Amino acid sequence: xxxxxxxxxxxxxxxxxxxxxxxxxxxxxxxxxxxxxxxxxxxxxxxxxxxxxxxxxxxxxxxxxxxxxxxxxxxxxxxxxxxxxxxxxxxxxxxxxxxxxxxxxxxxxxxxxxxxxxxxxxxxxxxxxxxxxxxxxxxxxxxxxxxxxxxxxxxxxxxxxxxxxxxxxxxxxxxxxxxxxxxxxxxxxxxxxxxxxxxxxxxxxxxxxxxxxxxxxxxxxxxxxxxxxxxxxxxxxxxxxxxxxxxxxxxxxxxxxxxxxxxxxxxxxxxxxxxxxxxxxxxxxxxxxxxxxxxxxxxxxxxxxxxxxxxxxxxxxxxxxxxxxxxxxxxxxxxxxxxxxxxxxxxxxxxxxxxxxxxxxxxxxxxxxxxxxxxxxxxxxxxxxxxxxxxxxxxxxxxxxxxxxxxxxxxxxxxxxxxxxxxxxxxxxxxxxxxxxxxxxxxxxxxxxxxxxxxxxxxxxxxxxxxxxxxxxxxxxxxxxxxxxxxxxxxxxxx
Ligand code: BES
Ligand code: MG
Ligand code: ZN
Numbered sequence: 001x002x003x004x005x006x007x008x009x010x011x012x013x014x015x016x017x018x019x020x021x022x023x024x025x026x027x028x029x030x031x032x033x034x035x036x037x038x039x040x041x042x043x044x045x046x047x048x049x050x051x052x053x054x055x056x057x058x059x060x061x062x063x064x065x066x067x068x069x070x071x072x073x074x075x076x077x078x079x080x081x082x083x084x085x086x087x088x089x090x091x092x093x094x095x096x097x098x099x100x101x102x103x104x105x106x107x108x109x110x111x112x113x114x115x116x117x118x119x120x121x122x123x124x125x126x127x128x129x130x131x132x133x134x135x136x137x138x139x140x141x142x143x144x145x146x147x148x149x150x151x152x153x154x155x156x157x158x159x160x161x162x163x164x165x166x167x168x169x170x171x172x173x174x175x176x177x178x179x180x181x182x183x184x185x186x187x188x189x190x191x192x193x194x195x196x197x198x199x200x201x202x203x204x205x206x207x208x209x210x211x212x213x214x215x216x217x218x219x220x221x222x223x224x225x226x227x228x229x230x231x232x233x234x235x236x237x238x239x240x241x242x243x244x245x246x247x248x249x250x251x252x253x254x255x256x257x258x259x260x261x262x263x264x265x266x267x268x269x270x271x272x273x274x275x276x277x278x279x280x281x282x283x284x285x286x287x288x289x290x291x292x293x294x295x296x297x298x299x300x301x302x303x304x305x306x307x308x309x310x311x312x313x314x315x316x317x318x319x320x321x322x323x324x325x326x327x328x329x330x331x332x333x334x335x336x337x338x339x340x341x342x343x344x345x346x347x348x349x350x351x352x353x354x355x356x357x358x359x360x361x362x363x364x365x366x367x368x369x370x371x372x373x374x375x376x377x378x379x380x381x382x383x384x385x386x387x388x389x390x391x392x393x394x395x396x397x398x399x400x401x402x403x404x405x406x407x408x409x410x411x412x413x414x415x416x417x418x419x420x421x422x423x424x425x426x427x428x429x430x431x432x433x434x435x436x437x438x439x440x441x442x443x444x445x446x447x448x449x450x451x452x453x454x455x456x457x458x459x460x461x462x463x464x465x466x467x468x469x470x471x472x473x474x475x476x477x478x479x480x481x482x483x484x485x486x487x488x489x490x491x492x493x494x495x
Contacts (some may be wrong), residue, residue: 008090008127008145010120010164012157015148020097022063023086026050027071032103035065052078071108076403077469079110079118084467087126090144098123098147112156116149116163117170118470121482123147124171125472130182169297170485173290174478176200181286181463181476185262185279190228190236190310193259193282197238197289197308204242204296211237219353222326223345226336228311230266230319235311237350240292241304248301248492254360255292255484256350258343258367259285259310266313266339267321280476281343283462284366285310287480291488294481300488307354309346313339325424329353330446333424341428343369344439348446355448362391362491363453365443366480372435373457379464381405382479385440388452394490395454395483403470404483406456409437416441456480 024032028050035043039056042048048056052069066082068074090096100119107115127144131137151160180188180196194210201208213234216225221237228235238259260281264270270278285308292306320326325335326345330352334345347365355363366382373383384406386392392408399406415437418430426445430438440455447453458479467473470482 007143008124008147010167011146011148012151012160012164013148014150015097015099015146017097017146019095020062020099022061023098023100024063024065025068025101025103026065027074028067028069030071032065052081074109076110076114076118076401079115080122080403080470081467083119083122084126084472087123087128089126090123090147091127091129095143097145099150100147101150102152112151112159113163113166116160117166119149120147120164120167121171121174122470124167125174125178125478128175128178130178130475132179132183133187166298169294170482173294173297174481176293177283177286177290177478177481178472178476181280181283181478183279185312188279188282189261190233190259190312193261193285193308193310194236194238197240200289200293201240204293206292206296207241207243209239209241219329220327221329221349221353223328223334223349224309224311226320226324226326227260227266227313227342227345230316231312231314233261233312235309237353238289238308238310239354240289240306242292242296242306243303244299244301246299246301247303249494251302251361251491251494252358253302253304253488253491254354254358254363255288255304255306256347256354256363256365257285257288257306257308258282258347258365258369259308260343260346260368261310261312263313263340263342264315266319266342267315268339269315270340277463280463281368282310283368283476284456284458284480286476287366287458287462287478288484290478291481291484294485295488298485300485300492302488302491304488305354305358305360307350309350311342311346313342328446332426332445335421335424335427337427338429341439343367344428344442347443351443351446351453352448355446355451360451363447363451364456364484364487365454366456366458368459368462369455369457370436370439370459372432374460376409376436377407377460379460380468381407382461383407383409383436383457384454385409385411385437385457386452386454387411387444387447388454391452391454394487397490398483398487402482402486404461404479405469406483409440411437411440411444416444
């Protein structure tokens with residue numbers, strides 16, 4: 001499965017093609033003069049004022065005016081909201097280019113680099129097709145763009161180029177994550193995860209290690225092995241390592257992902273309604289292997305290891321049963337009272353292994369771990385449960401700049417109290433109240449002392465129906481890639 005790069009070529013200057021639309025960004029109260037002549041009625045009636053969300057089409061001259069609101073308040077979110085939609089249009093139009101005019105009065109609240117990055121990223125996400133298995137999937141052959149940016153002054157060219165460079169890497173890997181996340185479990189199996197990881201490793205000269213069943217057994221990864229017992233597909237642990245050519249910090253970052261290519265619940269089987277959505281139960285793993293790809297392509301000077309536990313959770317005569325006890329990688333015995341709380345079994349082993357083997361300074365895990373996080377935060381933010389104020393602050397910053405929203409939740413001792421078992425060291429469930437928090441307390445038992453660790457429950461943000469800010473709607477969002485790239489950029493600046 002070779003994933004193609006963006007079909008769009010982005011650049012600066014006049015659009016070289018014959019067929020293109022000019023896009024003119026209009027901030028509120030700063031309407032271009034020609035507008036009142038062309039659209040006298042609309043302007044007089046106040047239909048177009050430059051407010052965010054408004055647009056006007058001058059079909060005759062192929063110009064689209066886009067309202068982006070108050071110039072003081074232009075944000076990554078507002079720009080994204082407008083341009084994800086433009087990207088979608090571009091895909092439908094085919095072979096149509098865009099020439100985006102970055103006029104005056106725009107850059108009061110965003111830098112040129114950020115503005116260009118955001119516009120290009122949103123267009124690239126919007127234009128990326130996901131219906132790859134449909135008979136009429138034609139986008140494979142068709143072309144979009146090119147898309148060019150016309151800058152107000154030539155002094156900002158360097159910044160604009162930097163924005164385009166960042167978007168090129170980040171968009172490619174977000175779309176890669178979305179692509180594999182959207183593929184169903186019969187098309188994207190644990191073996192496919194290995195292939196995709198190898199592609200990312202090859203593209204960026206990363207070291208890759210794959211543990212098959214014998215190595216998982218040798219390393220005593222009882223959690224991962226228990227989860228895949230009922231499936232005909234063998235589990236994997238996949239590790240990618242990025243060592244920057246020019247390291248700027250010695251601090252090591254580890255990214256861990258939950259990679260359930262399908263979660264039926266196992267013997268504690270899920271209800272039929274929406275079970276098909278559990279093909280998305282690998283979005284955490286997709287995000288981290290694509291984030292390390294983007295970080296490496298951008299040459300960010302932070303050493304990173306990404307590790308994903310990959311398995312399929314199925315009911316079968318051989319499947320793990322409620323009440324069974326296994327021994328995890330860190331030696332703890334775990335009573336599995338609910339086989340649907342499987343993500344924590346997989347992640348526990350990976351957190352323990354990576355903590356011991358790589359001794360990272362910062363360790364993050366991304367997982368579609370609990371339905372409870374959707375009850376708590378809906379689809380707008382990932383829940384963050386973190387043992388370190390420093391890492392919390394870094395994540396807050398990265399969340400703000402990437403507009404991948406996070407929300408901090410507590411890791412108080414009390415949330416772990418119900419994890420006691422009367423036969424083993426711990427059980428894997430603790431009742432419904434605070435379900436996302438007891439899940440985090442479970443994971444915490446696998447994190448070695450001294451590691452700054454954050455658990456991100458992305459069950460609400462990994463896929464969504466309606467777009468919101470930088471998050472594309474109608475399926476997998478690729479949530480996490482932007483956040484982790486920005487986090488790595490912040491870490492690079494720490495001494
Ligand atoms: N993959 C699910 C979590 C999930 C549910 C993600 C709905 C997205 C939408 C996870 O493996 C799971 O089944 N969790 C259980 C835990 C429970 C048994 C303690 C849940 O959330 O119901
Ligand atoms: Mg489950
Ligand atoms: Zn799951």
